Amino acid sequence: MRLVYPSLYLCIYNVASLVTHLGIRVIIGQMVIDFHTHIVPPRVKQNRQDYACSDAGFASIFSDPKAKLATVEELIAAMDRDEVELSIVLNYGWSTQSLCTEVNNYILESVAHYPKRLVGFCSVAPAEGEIALRELERCIKGGVKGIGELRLDNQLKSRNWLEVVSPLVELVIKNNLIMMTHASEPIGRQYPGKGKVTHNLLYALITDFPDLKLVCAHWGGGLPFYALMPEVKAAMKNVYFDTAASPFLYAPQIYGQVAQLVGAEKILFGSDYPLMPQRRLLKEISALDLSTGTKEKILSGNAQKLLGVANK
Numbered sequence: 314m315r316l317v318y319p320s321l322y323l324c325i326y327n328v329a330s331l332v333t334h335l336g337i338r339v340i341i342g343q344m345v346i347d348f349h350t351h352i353v354p355p356r357v358k359q360n361r362q363d364y365a366c367s368d369a370g371f372a373s374i375f376s377d378p379k380a381k382l383a384t385v386e387e388l389i390a391a392m393d394r395d396e397v398e399l400s401i402v403l404n405y406g407w408s409t410q411s412l413c414t415e416v417n418n419y420i421l422e423s424v425a426h427y428p429k430r431l432v433g434f435c436s437v438a439p440a441e442g443e444i445a446l447r448e449l450e451r452c453i454k455g456g457v458k459g460i461g462e463l464r465l466d467n468q469l470k471s472r473n474w475l476e477v478v479s480p481l482v483e484l485v486i487k488n489n490l491i492m493m494t495h496a497s498e499p500i501g502r503q504y505p506g507k508g509k510v511t512h513n514l515l516y517a518l519i520t521d522f523p524d525l526k527l528v529c530a531h532w533g534g535g536l537p538f539y540a541l542m543p544e545v546k547a548a549m550k551n552v553y554f555d556t557a558a559s560p561f562l563y564a565p566q567i568y569g570q571v572a573q574l575v576g577a578e579k580i581l582f583g584s585d586y587p588l589m590p591q592r593r594l595l596k597e598i599s600a601l602d603l604s605t606g607t608k609e610k611i612l613s614g615n616a617q618k619l620l621g622v623a624n625k
């Protein structure tokens with residue numbers, strides 16, 4: 314009998330995990346691109362307190378040992394489990410270029426190792442001027458498709474921040490890259506990492522650089538709601554919104570509401586992994602009363618167009 318219990322348990326466990334595994338594909342039934350994931354080198358994960366001491370923005374989220382950090386192997390395992398074909402791997406908005414560069418190197422290596430599963434974005438510290446520009450040029454040569462996730466509230470304290478960031482934005486536009494920025498709700502509860510990248514800061518960036526392909530994370534901190542103003546909607550012709558961490562922030566109606574306000578073709582599925590498992594958002598989307606075509610756009614179609622990647 315002693316042998317029966319473990320094997321019975323294993324059998325039940327395997328069936329349960331198989332059903333869970335199959336569940337997402339059965340529900341979603343289409344290609345999935347996650348536009349918002351983060352990875353760090355193992356040494357950052359193992360020595361997070363050292364990095365927190367060097368960077369106040371990182372400390373505000375990750376000095377808590379329960380805040381999740383992931384290596385590339387962990388991300389790939391999560392993608393396999395949740396059936397995500399492709400992920401955009403983002404850096405963090407470190408306050409110094411040396412910290413940005415350390416993780417940029419890891420992102421470049423990771424994309425080289427998993428070229429069919431990952432697309433890399435790099436990070437720079439705009440306040441470091443020429444050094445940041447040279448790093449962006451190096452990363453462009455390394456094959457990155459964009460820059461982000463920027464945290465201009467942590468990375469730029471000066472009042473003339475638009476002037477400071479301008480040469481970087483011009484380089485992004487010139488190389489047909491995408492800029493991804495964190496975004497914060499101006500009201501509501503406070504949470505670690507919320508920050509101050511609110512709609513007014515984003516709108517200044519959008520109107521100063523109308524040709525910039527900008528992805529505003531976390532539903533743009535509510536910026537889509539202003540699309541009811543015709544001039545705001547017109548200004549946002551090159552602006553996209555991702556769904557990163559959506560269940561932490563909004564009721565599920567946000568998907569349908571934003572699709573009505575700015576168009577479903579402007580919404581990108583993003584999880585904010587490892588903050589949240591990819592499957593959590595996939596299950597939320599699968600349960601929405603949206604057309605299959607709308608879900609297809611959100612889950613992969615819009616990302617494919619924006620990245621210029623062919624259907625696999």
Ligand SMILES: [Zn+2]
Pocket residue numbers: 462494495496530531
């Ligand atoms: Zn963010």
